[in-house]
Amino acid sequence: MKQGGAPPTGKWVGSPQGGVTAPDPVLLPDPATRFAATAARLRVLADKQHPMATWLAFMGQLSEAQHRAATTLPPMAAIDLSLVDQSVAARIPPLAADGHHRNSAWRDGLAMLLDTLEAHDLPEPAVALGAHMRTRSTNDIEDLADGFLRGTLSVNEAGAALYVAAALQVYFTRLAGSLKADSLRLLPQRGLCPCCGSTPVSGLITASGATPGTRYLYCSLCSTAWNHVRAVCITCESSGKLSLKGVEGGSSAVQAETCDDCQTYAKMLYQSKDTKVDPFADDLASLGLDIMVSEAGWARHAPNPLLLVG
Numbered sequence: 001m002k003q004g005g006a007p008p009t010g011k012w013v014g015s016p017q018g019g020v021t022a023p024d025p026v027l028l029p030d031p032a033t034r035f036a037a038t039a040a041r042l043r044v045l046a047d048k049q050h051p052m053a054t055w056l057a058f059m060g061q062l063s064e065a066q067h068r069a070a071t072t073l074p075p076m077a078a079i080d081l082s083l084v085d086q087s088v089a090a091r092i093p094p095l096a097a098d099g100h101h102r103n104s105a106w107r108d109g110l111a112m113l114l115d116t117l118e119a120h121d122l123p124e125p126a127v128a129l130g131a132h133m134r135t136r137s138t139n140d141i142e143d144l145a146d147g148f149l150r151g152t153l154s155v156n157e158a159g160a161a162l163y164v165a166a167a168l169q170v171y172f173t174r175l176a177g178s179l180k181a182d183s184l185r186l187l188p189q190r191g192l193c194p195c196c197g198s199t200p201v202s203g204l205i206t207a208s209g210a211t212p213g214t215r216y217l218y219c220s221l222c223s224t225a226w227n228h229v230r231a232v233c234i235t236c237e238s239s240g241k242l243s244l245k246g247v248e249g250g251s252s253a254v255q256a257e258t259c260d261d262c263q264t265y266a267k268m269l270y271q272s273k274d275t276k277v278d279p280f281a282d283d284l285a286s287l288g289l290d291i292m293v294s295e296a297g298w299a300r301h302a303p304n305p306l307l308l309v310g
């Protein structure tokens, strides 16, 4: 099923009269709405006298540029669905980020991002970075993408990594959106994306839809959401020493789930506290919570790919 799609019918567990609907294991992204939703949410979050309002507004412009690329680039070559089935049968994510043979179309997305952003009134460092990206060779850009996907980029490339990551998000989200949710299976490593094998950006606990109270993790690269049982650490899968922490006086909709078995944390968003939470925007807007929890000794489960700058 697509994210935000109509609830499924006819998927009953137990007695239909008793009425427990099984959550969809995988929700594929809709490239037509994914980045627009994040941009809209960032505009709201950047407006509320947020201490990082300028930066959030820029990230909102970046999301808008991603939306333009995701919705106006020519259609991509169709994926060979029999290869998808083979990967899934072998329990390998079909769009494995480090093994997938990238189509050069992703660079068209990068060029469109740079074009779109150039038309905005951007902060000076972003303008300089955009101009610098344009001077780089195709080989150089592909090396950056490989380095980003393998996690081997040097700190010097953190700025370039922002635009490369944003373009790869568009590319992988469009690919994921062209698959069929029921052709995918959750991986044995439940904390990783069943579509591309990447780590999630955050988790969201639903308050509406067919199965309220369900936790979905959202992929940091391809935007696929997958079901992950609650009260189990998404990093080490232990359940004994989890707790929730929030910023005093901050939004109760965004909490850090800390695990004392592996000393990591991941952010969880509660739709019951705020129906408008967005897994991508609210993660960026709650850096204060990251700082608080990191200073208290827990390490983030995985970085947000748009934040490799640190």
Ligand SMILES: [Zn+2]
Binding pocket: 193, 194, 195, 196, 197, 198, 219, 220, 221, 222, 223, 224
């Ligand atoms: Zn993914």
Ligand SMILES: [Zn+2]
Binding pocket: 233, 234, 235, 236, 237, 238, 259, 260, 261, 262, 263, 264
């Ligand atoms: Zn853990």
